[in-house]
Amino acid sequence: MAKESFDKEIQFLRMLVLTSGAYSRQQFAERLGISVHTFDKTLRRLKEIVAAMYQQVPDEQRKEFTEMLRYSYFDSTDPMLLFLFRAKSLKESESQRISKLLAALKDQALTAMELLDICCADLLAEAALPDEKTIRNDLKYLEDVGVIKKVPGPRPNRYRIHNDLVQELTQDELIDLYDFVDVMSNTQVPSVQGYLLRDGLKKQLNRTSSKPAQVEPFLYKYHYHSRILDEAHLYILLSAIKSRRKVAFFYFSPKNNQSYSSKNTNPLFEREMEGKLQTTLPLKIVYDHQYGRWYMLSYDARHGIKKYRMEGMTQIELGEPVPSDFFTEKCSELEERITHSWVIDTGRTLTVKVKFFNPVDTPSNFIKQRVQLQGQWGIITEETNNAFIFEIQVNGTTEIKPWIRSFGSSCEVLEPPFFRKEMMAEWEALRAYYESV
Numbered sequence: 001m002a003k004e005s006f007d008k009e010i011q012f013l014r015m016l017v018l019t020s021g022a023y024s025r026q027q028f029a030e031r032l033g034i035s036v037h038t039f040d041k042t043l044r045r046l047k048e049i050v051a052a053m054y055q056q057v058p059d060e061q062r063k064e065f066t067e068m069l070r071y072s073y074f075d076s077t078d079p080m081l082l083f084l085f086r087a088k089s090l091k092e093s094e095s096q097r098i099s100k101l102l103a104a105l106k107d108q109a110l111t112a113m114e115l116l117d118i119c120c121a122d123l124l125a126e127a128a129l130p131d132e133k134t135i136r137n138d139l140k141y142l143e144d145v146g147v148i149k150k151v152p153g154p155r156p157n158r159y160r161i162h163n164d165l166v167q168e169l170t171q172d173e174l175i176d177l178y179d180f181v182d183v184m185s186n187t188q189v190p191s192v193q194g195y196l197l198r199d200g201l202k203k204q205l206n207r208t209s210s211k212p213a214q215v216e217p218f219l220y221k222y223h224y225h226s227r228i229l230d231e232a233h234l235y236i237l238l239s240a241i242k243s244r245r246k247v248a249f250f251y252f253s254p255k256n257n258q259s260y261s262s263k264n265t266n267p268l269f270e271r272e273m274e275g276k277l278q279t280t281l282p283l284k285i286v287y288d289h290q291y292g293r294w295y296m297l298s299y300d301a302r303h304g305i306k307k308y309r310m311e312g313m314t315q316i317e318l319g320e321p322v323p324s325d326f327f328t329e330k331c332s333e334l335e336e337r338i339t340h341s342w343v344i345d346t347g348r349t350l351t352v353k354v355k356f357f358n359p360v361d362t363p364s365n366f367i368k369q370r371v372q373l374q375g376q377w378g379i380i381t382e383e384t385n386n387a388f389i390f391e392i393q394v395n396g397t398t399e400i401k402p403w404i405r406s407f408g409s410s411c412e413v414l415e416p417p418f419f420r421k422e423m424m425a426e427w428e429a430l431r432a433y434y435e436s437v
Contacts, residue, residue: 006232007314007315009046010229011032011314012042012043013229014311015032025040097119097130097134097135097138098138098142100118100119101118101119101135101138101142102142102147102148102161104118105148105159106161108160109151109158109159109160110158110159111157111158111159112132112135112136112156112159113132113156115135115139115159116130116131116132119135139159143159146162147161147162148160148161148162149162163204166201166204171205171208171209174204174208177201178198178201178202181194181197181198181201182198183218185198186220187220189227189231189287189289190231191227191231192231192232192234192235195228227292227293227294229311230293230310231294233294233313233316234285234294236316237282237310237316238285239318240282241282241283243318243321244281244322244323244327245281245318245319245320245321245322246279246280246281246318246319246320246321247281247282247318248277248279248317249277249313249315249316249317250276250277250278250313250314251276251277251278251308251312251313252312252314254309254312278300279300280299280300280306280308281298281300282296282297282298283297283299283334284297284331285297288343288344288399290343290402290403293309294310294311295307295308295309295310295343295344296308296310297334297338297344299330299334305333305334305337305346307346338395340393340394340395341395342376342395342399342400342403344399345394345395345396345399346395347395347396348395348396349393349394349395350393350396350397351391351392351393351416352391352392352393352394352397352400352413352415352416352419353389353391353413353414353415354389354390354391354412354413354414355387355388355389355390355412355413355414356371356387356390356407356410356411357386357387357410357412358385358386358387367410368380371390374403375392376392377392377393378390378391378392379391389414397416397422401419401423405423405426
């Protein structure tokens with residue numbers, strides 16, 4: 001996984017997807033809060049990565065970065081994630097060094113000093129030679145992420161590639177595993193690790209077969225690019241929650257015209273940052289599948305329970321830990337506040353009553369099945385041959401509205417009265433759009 005932040009590239013890709021490349025260089029740079037020069041440098045870097053990853057793409061398509069998305073629509077989500085991790089996870093010197101380590105460990109188990117000698121002998125003459133501490137740090141990192149493992153035995157410790165799983169599986173078993181990982185990573189959250197695992201399995205299939213493996217039996221259309229990109233923040237935030245530590249970050253509200261700002265490292269070119277520096281205690285991470293958004297729910301000493309959209313969080317850093325009792329108290333307070341939240345709303349609790357109409361001339365009542373599956377803690381209070389009444393207590397109507405709206409003419413809001421009027425006004429507006437001209 002990534003050892004460095006890549007907030008700028010994430011925001012760049014999000015804007016590219018949302019605007020379909022409609023912005024000019026100047027507009028992109030202004031929205032990102034960077035110079036046009038930095039924008040051009042970032043674009044060149046991303047083009048180089050795309051060219052390296054997709055050598056089968058025709059040259060004329062490789063010239064334009066946006067073609068990376070258009071070349072294969074169904075396969076355009078995971079490359080957005082994977083090439084970012086490959087591009088920004090390691091510095092160039094780290095990439096060369098770790099590649100040497102993994103190549104050396106492929107066929108035999110070695111100690112840290114033996115690996116140091118191999119790295120120093122194989123690296124380019126102009127490259128800085130690593131020391132023992134650097135090699136040991138690399139080995140610890142690779143062991144933490146599960147790439148290598150220690151071999152049982154006396155000191156000094158010996159390491160080898162940790163690939164027991166794929167080595168013991170047959171080709172058919174590898175394909176079955178690949179299919180399972182493919183489905184899970186494309187339909188479940190989080191999916192970052194799944195995409196990385198799937199990519200590794202595909203390479204193993206190609207290594208053990210005389211011809212490239214044809215292992216793409218499924219197509220997935222409904223992807224949220226932002227969901228996948230925002231998972232870059234997920235692991236540091238989950239780590240903060242696990243260790244009960246505060247986090248500091250610059251936050252750019254979705255209403256803000258700017259989504260990123262470069263770090264002010266040169267005082268001669270210092271500029272005002274649009275983002276606000278926030279320090280808060282993360283308590284819970286919530287994913288809204290309706291819109292493909294990640295949220296962080298946290299406690300702030302000044303404002304109490306606060307909610308942040310993860311897409312607006314940049315330059316995240318871990319802060320100081322808090323006492324266990326304090327953390328438990330705030331988690332309990334949060335759970336009480338969101339007991340009746342459809343997603344994360346903490347407004348006034350009210351009862352929503354909806355009448356759902358049963359489908360006509362169908363073997364199964366798919367309307368009722370969907371309501372029972374997705375209706376969370378709501379209950380069916382009345383039922384006839386033609387319809388049934390569904391009731392649920394929620395903290396406001398904002399978050400449940402898209403779900404109710406998705407049933408179209410198969411439902412009717414009965415209570416509360418103000419919510420019924422809101423829905424009527426929306427459908428009247430829609431009706432006006434479709435009137436004959």
